[in-house]
Amino acid sequence: MSGNIIDVSRVRIGDVTPDVKYAITKDQIKDYAVLSTDNNPLHVDEEFAKDTMFKGIIAHGTIPLAYMFQSVYEYFKCAWLKGLKFEVKFIAPVRPGDIVVCNGQVKNVNADQGNIVIDLYCMNQKNDKVIVGEAIVPMQ
Amino acid sequence: MANLDGIDYKNLVVGKNMGTYQCNVSRELILNYINNTGLDYEKFILENGLIAPAAMVFVFTLRAIFANNIPIGGAVLAGHYLECIEPIREGRNVYIDVVIKDKYIKKERKYVLLDFVVRGDDGNINVVNTMRAIWPQ
Secondary structure, three states: OOOOOOHHHHHOOOOEEEOEEOOOHHHHHHHHHHHHHOHHHHHHHHHHHHHHOOOOOOOOOOHHHHHHHHHHHHHHHOOOOOOEEEEEEEEOOOOOEEEEEEEEEEEEEEOOEEEEEEEEEEEEEOOOOOEEEEEEEEOO | OOOOOOOOHHOOOOOEEEEEEEOOOOOHHHHHHHHHOOOOOOHHEEOOOOEOHHHHHHHHHHHHHHHOOOOOOOOEEEEEEEEEOOEEEEEEEEEEEEEEEEEEEEOOEEEEEEEEEOOOOOOEEEEEEEEEEEEOO
């Protein structure tokens, strides 16, 4: 896997990457806590979490990132992109029962810099942005 | 919201290497992650077996945090930066170095930046990651 095989000719500014939609569950959060060893009580202890500013359990912020990456990969029809730069900012918590929809929009195709810039979004079922970010995809 | 082991924010030393965490990336571990996230298993089969989905690196970096007793229990995630260099393949080991990159206070919130460098058995870098977290207030 020495480089990316991207058909740049089909990439257009304004293209929207495929929606990747997922319902976040309490069991998923619990299992992710075991998998990652992140047992922060905000994720696993309802009694603790209800007395915090979040007023209840929240998902690990890194769970929905899987779907943000996946949207980019589906757009480029691949499983991995060498040299991909991915930056995100967490705006609001994702809670058990939330349905997240992740996608992106091509902001720039920089032939001179050899990359494609994509704005990234993760929204919940209320259409609130919960995570936003940017992916920079090298053309080669 | 107290942190879990009582280390004060003021005692975090910028530039300090907090240790290296080693993990074997077994097929079972990758499948557990794929099952947890509901991703499509078949998309991660390459010529020589499975690769870890890119976002699985956060499982490794979280493990590195807690294995190295980095006192961010109770912290709230604010951001992540990730650069994917080489995929992590099943059966390989990864070694994750954690360094306190920076700490600062903004709008009365305390932030900490942690740098993670994920390498394989050959010493080559797979992924670099910076995590920005709001320290427990």
